[in-house]
Amino acid sequence: xxxxxxxxxxxxxxxxxxxxxxxxxxxxxxxxxxxxxxxxxxxxxxxxxxxxxxxxxxxxxxxxxxxxxxxxxxxxxxxxxxxxxxxxxxxxxxxxxxxxxxxxxxxxxxxxx
Amino acid sequence: xxxxxxxxxxxxxxxxxxxxxxxxxxxxxxxxxxxxxxxxxxxxxxxxxxxxxxxxxxxxxxxxxxxxxxxxxxxxxxxxxxxxxxxxxxxxxxxxxxxxxxxxxxxxxxxxx
Numbered sequence: 054x055x056x057x058x059x060x061x062x063x064x065x066x067x068x069x070x071x072x073x074x075x076x077x078x079x080x081x082x083x084x085x086x087x088x089x090x091x092x093x094x095x096x097x098x099x100x101x102x103x104x105x106x107x108x109x110x111x112x113x114x115x116x117x118x119x120x121x122x123x124x125x126x127x128x129x130x131x132x133x134x135x136x137x138x139x140x141x142x143x144x145x146x147x148x149x150x151x152x153x154x155x156x157x158x159x160x161x162x163x164x165x166x
Numbered sequence: 167x168x169x170x171x172x173x174x175x176x177x178x179x180x181x182x183x184x185x186x187x188x189x190x191x192x193x194x195x196x197x198x199x200x201x202x203x204x205x206x207x208x209x210x211x212x213x214x215x216x217x218x219x220x221x222x223x224x225x226x227x228x229x230x231x232x233x234x235x236x237x238x239x240x241x242x243x244x245x246x247x248x249x250x251x252x253x254x255x256x257x258x259x260x261x262x263x264x265x266x267x268x269x270x271x272x273x274x275x276x277x278x279x
Contacts, residue, residue: 086266095170095254095269096210109266144209154200155267157209 057158059145065164066135074130074161078147085128086155087120089141096144102128135165167192170257172270180278185242187273189255199231199238202254210254245277
């Protein structure tokens with residue numbers, strides 16, 4: 054596609070529920086990143102994929118968070134047993150291998166009530 | 167000590183003036199540096215990247231890097247009201263390969279009429 058697409062744009066869920074956030078990167082971009090951003094903060098790294106594999110998942114806060122990219126394109130970030138502290142904007146970005154600058158999607162605003 | 171530090175602002179400059187945004191980083195092995203602009207409620211947008219010591223100019227924007235002082239800055243000449251946004255500094259330990267960025271908390275810039 055022309056840009057990085059994230060769905061849904063907004064998600065409200067109850068504490069304890071499971072959620073999935075989807076990211077469709079720019080066509081041909083092999084690297085895909087997930088970040089989350091809380092109000093007044095910069096984006097915080099979660100995980101990045103090079104192709105189908107997670108090249109660095111050091112930013113995942115705990116085992117409730119998991120992400121996949123089974124075919125090397127679309128990625129899904131999965132959060133189990135959501136907590137109110139998970140509320141944030143979840144940003145996906147993609148880049149060509151060999152370049153440092155990312156293109157971000159418009160984000161998914163997750164609210165856990 | 168935070169890995170990437172920015173003054174949160176707001177930095178207020180009159181229209182037509184030069185806005186100077188500063189960023190310091192703690193990891194001496196950092197190789198590549200980026201400035202992102204983020205409008206309220208929107209996702210970050212890459213505006214400048216710099217990899218070598220010195221200045222890099224692109225239109226009204228100039229990025230400056232001093233690795234010895236671990237300092238990177240962004241100058242915006244002829245500031246316009248449309249430049250009012252939060253500017254995020256981001257640092258990568260690698261150059262030329264995909265890897266995670268570490269972001270500062272951003273500096274809010276207000277350009278006044």
